[in-house]
Amino acid sequence: MKILRENAGPLTNFEVLDFLRSRGAAKDSTRVLANVAPSEYKVYDYLVQTAACKQTSENINEFSERCKKYDLAKAEVLNIINIRPTSAVWIYPIIEQCGDRFGDVEELIELVKMVLPPRPTEPESEGGKPEEGIDEQVVQTAS
Structure with a gap:
């Protein structure tokens, strides 16, 4: 992960979820192919169960x-x-x-x-x- 702007401000759960999806995080079985760390998948798995998954x-x-x-x-x-x-x-x-x-x-x-x-x-x-x-x-x- 590359930091583009340090301390840019707090993010909503939706923004974090959107970022993880852009990196390839998903619920499917191809998780090993994506460029997402196991800890990021844990965050993704949590966020898809919150209100963030339906927000825009x-x-x-x-x-x-x-x-x-x-x-x-x-x-x-x-x-x-x-x-x-x-x-x-x-x-x-x-x-x-x-x-x-x-x-x-x-x-x-x-x-x-x-x-x-x-x-x-x-x-x-x-x-x-x-x-x-x-x-x-x-x-x-x-x-």
Whole structure:
């Protein structure tokens, strides 16, 4: 791996996954033919199980633009993109002093649900939105 620009900034999980795919990482049996290190495959295998596998650069750019009105730190936006929280329980640990800065985080949660695609473990309802109560299922599968 060649470092093009040192300390260029933090990357979203989508950007890391996209980079690994560009190097040849995939789920198929030809892994030995690709120019990807075994440790990079471990990262790839993890990321394809997260929300990053369904995201696009357009989703991320739109979400970042629409988040500007909330005056979030770059790290907070990055964590929201990577984790894709769908309830206040998931938002509060991400945003510093969330209770003081936001009266109601429901608007931000709705923005996340509307702009960012669901995690691969989240079944979609008929309207194209994730079904309610999915947070508990994701937590149980992660344990």
